[in-house]
Amino acid sequence: MAKTMRLDRLLSNLGYGGRKEMTMAIKNEWLEIDGERVTKPNFAVDLSLIEQGRITFDGEKLDPLYPFTIMLNKPVGYTCSHKDPADIIYDLLPERFANRKPTLSMVGRLDKYSSGQLLLSDDGDLVHRITHSKSHAPKHYRVELRDDLKGNETEVFASGEMMLEDDEKPLKPAQWSAESSRKGVMILHEGRYHQIRRMFEGLGNEVISLHRFQTGGLRLGDLEKGKWRVLGDRDLAKVFG
Numbered sequence: 001m002a003k004t005m006r007l008d009r010l011l012s013n014l015g016y017g018g019r020k021e022m023t024m025a026i027k028n029e030w031l032e033i034d035g036e037r038v039t040k041p042n043f044a045v046d047l048s049l050i051e052q053g054r055i056t057f058d059g060e061k062l063d064p065l066y067p068f069t070i071m072l073n074k075p076v077g078y079t080c081s082h083k084d085p086a087d088i089i090y091d092l093l094p095e096r097f098a099n100r101k102p103t104l105s106m107v108g109r110l111d112k113y114s115s116g117q118l119l120l121s122d123d124g125d126l127v128h129r130i131t132h133s134k135s136h137a138p139k140h141y142r143v144e145l146r147d148d149l150k151g152n153e154t155e156v157f158a159s160g161e162m163m164l165e166d167d168e169k170p171l172k173p174a175q176w177s178a179e180s181s182r183k184g185v186m187i188l189h190e191g192r193y194h195q196i197r198r199m200f201e202g203l204g205n206e207v208i209s210l211h212r213f214q215t216g217g218l219r220l221g222d223l224e225k226g227k228w229r230v231l232g233d234r235d236l237a238k239v240f241g
């Protein structure tokens with residue numbers, strides 16, 4: 001990546017607005033470096049100043065450059081999509097996040113009726129490492145069921161022989177730990193479409209609540225519903241730790 005970049009292009013790449021819009025914003029003194037207003041859109045800024053928190057736009061520090069990864073606590077009722085008539089996860093994020101270049105990709109989706117940890121990143125290599133079948137970071141879910149457990153779920157899910165309807169390959173072994181007659185924790189090492197819901201459907205049960213709370217060693221923690229935070233190198237190391 002270049003060490004310097006024009007201010008108008010920088011702000012546009014970070015999703016704050018189009019080049020023309022950012023040109024006007026800079027000329028109108030919205031941007032400051034070390035507390036000093038800079039009004040030339042073509043000013044070549046040292047990109048290391050962003051990491052140091054020395055550049056502000058409309059009074060706030062600029063978002064980090066690539067690579068950029070965030071963790072969101074997705075509430076029930078939001079769709080993992082860029083466009084949808086209903087509520088989408090981007091409604092919970094600053095508008096500029098949807099316009100960043102490179103774009104943010106979701107690392108494993110959650111359906112509308114599921115909640116919890118959702119990672120988004122513009123780092124394609126990271127997304128690939130987390131989701132690829134050979135290095136797939138295990139994902140942890142809290143599950144609540146409609147009916148009482150039968151008692152054989154742990155063995156069935158761990159067998160590596162369970163087939164889902166319309167799938168051609170059996171599921172990889174998954175770890176199920178019951179916590180009560182209708183609740184437990186599931187750990188998956190792959191990410192098929194509506195996998196946990198379909199696993200229990202195959203046993204004649206139904207998932208009524210699904211919450212992802214951990215990916216690899218990275219936990220959602222006390223992040224509030226609908227809130228997000230930027231992940232640093234230490235956070236990301238936990239995913240594969």
